[in-house]
Amino acid sequence: MNSAPRTAPSLQIGESFIGDGVNAAHVNTVFGHREGPAGVAWASALATPSAGHVPFVTVLRPSLPVKPLTLFVTKAAPASDAHGLLIWGPAQAGIAAGVAEALFDGTITLEQADSHVIIAAVWVNPSADDAEAVYANNRLSVHTALVNGAALLPSTEAVIAARNNPTNPFFTPEPAEGLAHATRQSETAP
Numbered sequence: 001m002n003s004a005p006r007t008a009p010s011l012q013i014g015e016s017f018i019g020d021g022v023n024a025a026h027v028n029t030v031f032g033h034r035e036g037p038a039g040v041a042w043a044s045a046l047a048t049p050s051a052g053h054v055p056f057v058t059v060l061r062p063s064l065p066v067k068p069l070t071l072f073v074t075k076a077a078p079a080s081d082a083h084g085l086l087i088w089g090p091a092q093a094g095i096a097a098g099v100a101e102a103l104f105d106g107t108i109t110l111e112q113a114d115s116h117v118i119i120a121a122v123w124v125n126p127s128a129d130d131a132e133a134v135y136a137n138n139r140l141s142v143h144t145a146l147v148n149g150a151a152l153l154p155s156t157e158a159v160i161a162a163r164n165n166p167t168n169p170f171f172t173p174e175p176a177e178g179l180a181h182a183t184r185q186s187e188t189a190p
Helices: 037-047 081-104 131-150 156-161 179-188
Strands: 011-018 025-033 059-061 069-074 116-123
Touching: 011 131, 025 037, 025 081, 025 131, 037 069, 037 116, 059 081, 069 081, 081 116, 081 131, 116 131
Parallel strands: 069 116
Antiparallel strands: 011 025, 025 116
């Protein structure tokens, strides 16, 4: 396989899952120039909310949006008033602080602060029950997603190596013979 150095693309896509249980954070990020596809997607998402999914500009505090301007998009519609408060409160604060951390540590350059935008798709479990954990997990998750996007992670090699052992917090398949077993099954199907 080719292990040549990779340069960061103009559109960076990142992913990160941090934490355990109901207070875990799962964040996907899209980072790119305002005048490119990321900017178009950012403006389109802000202008076209759907029932239960109202994107909003992420703020560090009222009237102080984080830079690069970050659109918070919920993956789960608010299931209750308490769930909505966890989205608008600690999850939003965590996303804002994590983006600001990426700006501080150079993951995002100072020049990109005004020329780029971020879309953060954020999962807050409707059963979440610890505001501080929701905040901390989202802060680390968005920062990690941005770092991963900048570094083009995961590597193709890591994806290929994990192909026979998929797992996530919601499902782990029974050990099997992998693709060979599935192939035999499909060959014997009518």
